[in-house]
Amino acid sequence: MQTITVHTTQNIDIDYEIAGIGERILARIIDYAIFIAFYLILFFLVVSRMPKTVLIITIIIMVAVFAFYDLVCEITLNGQSVGKRVMKIRVISLNGNRPRFSQYLLRWLMRMVDFGITLNMGALLSALLTENGQRLGDLVAGTAMVKTHPRTKxxxxxxxxxxxxxxxxxxxxxxxxxxxxxxxxxxxxxxxxxxxxxxxxxxxxxxxxxxxxxxxxxxxxxxxxxxxxxxxxxxxxxxxxxxx
Incomplete structure (x- = not known):
C-alpha cells in the first residue's frame, strides 16, 4: 500500500493512501459514461429536431460542459467528480489544506498536456513514475489523488x-x-x-x-x-x- 504523508497547518503529519491507477481510470470511465449517456439521450430527444442554428449553439454548450466538468466538480465537490466520488478518491493539497481555486485551475489547465497533447500517456507515465502517483497537473499544482475511504467521516x-x-x-x-x-x-x-x-x-x-x-x-x-x-x-x- 503506497501512502503519502501530508504535513497539515496544525503541524500534524497525516498518512493518506494514494489512489491507484486502476481506480483513477475507472473514475474517468464513469465520468465519460455519464456524458455519453447524456449526449445520446439529448441527441435522440432534442438535437435531431432542432434548427441548425440552435443545434450549433447546443453543441457548443455541450462541449463547454465537457471541457469544464472536472474543474467545476472538483471546486464544488471538494476535489471530486462523480466518477471520483463513486471510486472513493479525491484531490488533496500537499500542504494539508483544502486545494485553492488556483490549484484546481492549474491542474485543469495541464489536462491539455496530460490527456490532450500526449494522448493520455503524459498522465499515465507521470502517475506511474512519480513517488506520490501524481500526474503532470498534480506536480504543477502541488496536489495528489488519494483514497477517501480511510478518511474519517x-x-x-x-x-x-x-x-x-x-x-x-x-x-x-x-x-x-x-x-x-x-x-x-x-x-x-x-x-x-x-x-x-x-x-x-x-x-x-x-x-x-x-x-x-x-x-x-x-x-x-x-x-x-x-x-x-x-x-x-x-x-x-x-x-x-x-x-x-
Whole structure:
C-alpha cells in the first residue's frame, strides 16, 4: 500500500493512501459514461429536431460542459467528480489544506498536456513514475489523488451518549468545525495503524492550545482526550440542530 504523508497547518503529519491507477481510470470511465449517456439521450430527444442554428449553439454548450466538468466538480465537490466520488478518491493539497481555486485551475489547465497533447500517456507515465502517483497537473499544482475511504467521516466519529442528560467535559468544543473533528479522527486512525503516539500528543496539545483548555482530568491520556473532544463535539452539535 503506497501512502503519502501530508504535513497539515496544525503541524500534524497525516498518512493518506494514494489512489491507484486502476481506480483513477475507472473514475474517468464513469465520468465519460455519464456524458455519453447524456449526449445520446439529448441527441435522440432534442438535437435531431432542432434548427441548425440552435443545434450549433447546443453543441457548443455541450462541449463547454465537457471541457469544464472536472474543474467545476472538483471546486464544488471538494476535489471530486462523480466518477471520483463513486471510486472513493479525491484531490488533496500537499500542504494539508483544502486545494485553492488556483490549484484546481492549474491542474485543469495541464489536462491539455496530460490527456490532450500526449494522448493520455503524459498522465499515465507521470502517475506511474512519480513517488506520490501524481500526474503532470498534480506536480504543477502541488496536489495528489488519494483514497477517501480511510478518511474519517463525521458519522463514523459519532459517540452517542447513553442518556440525554449527558454533560460534555469540554464545552469549548463549540468553537471547533467539522473539518477540525475530521482531522482529529484522522489522527486517531493514523495512531491505530502506525502506533505513532507522537501524532496523538501533538494533536492533543494543538487542541488544548486552540481551545485554551488548561484543566484535563488526571486519569485522561492524550488519546482519551481526543476521543472526549469528538464525543463532546458530537453531542453539542446534535443538541444545536433544530428539531424537524
Amino acid at each position: 463525521i458519522d463514523s466519529l459519532t459517540f452517542r451518549p447513553a442518556a440525554d442528560d449527558y454533560e460534555p467535559i469540554f464545552k469549548e468544543v463549540a468553537e471547533l468545525h467539522d473539518e477540525d473533528v475530521r482531522l482529529i479522527g484522522d489522527v486517531i486512525h493514523n495512531y491505530v495503524k502506525t502506533h505513532n503516539a507522537m501524532v496523538v500528543y501533538t494533536m492533543a496539545q494543538k487542541i488544548k492550545d486552540h481551545l485554551k483548555i488548561s484543566a484535563v482530568p488526571s486519569d485522561m491520556n492524550d488519546l482519551q482526550f481526543l476521543q472526549a473532544i469528538i464525543k463532546d463535539y458530537t453531542h453539542i452539535s446534535a443538541m444545536a440542530e433544530p428539531y424537524q
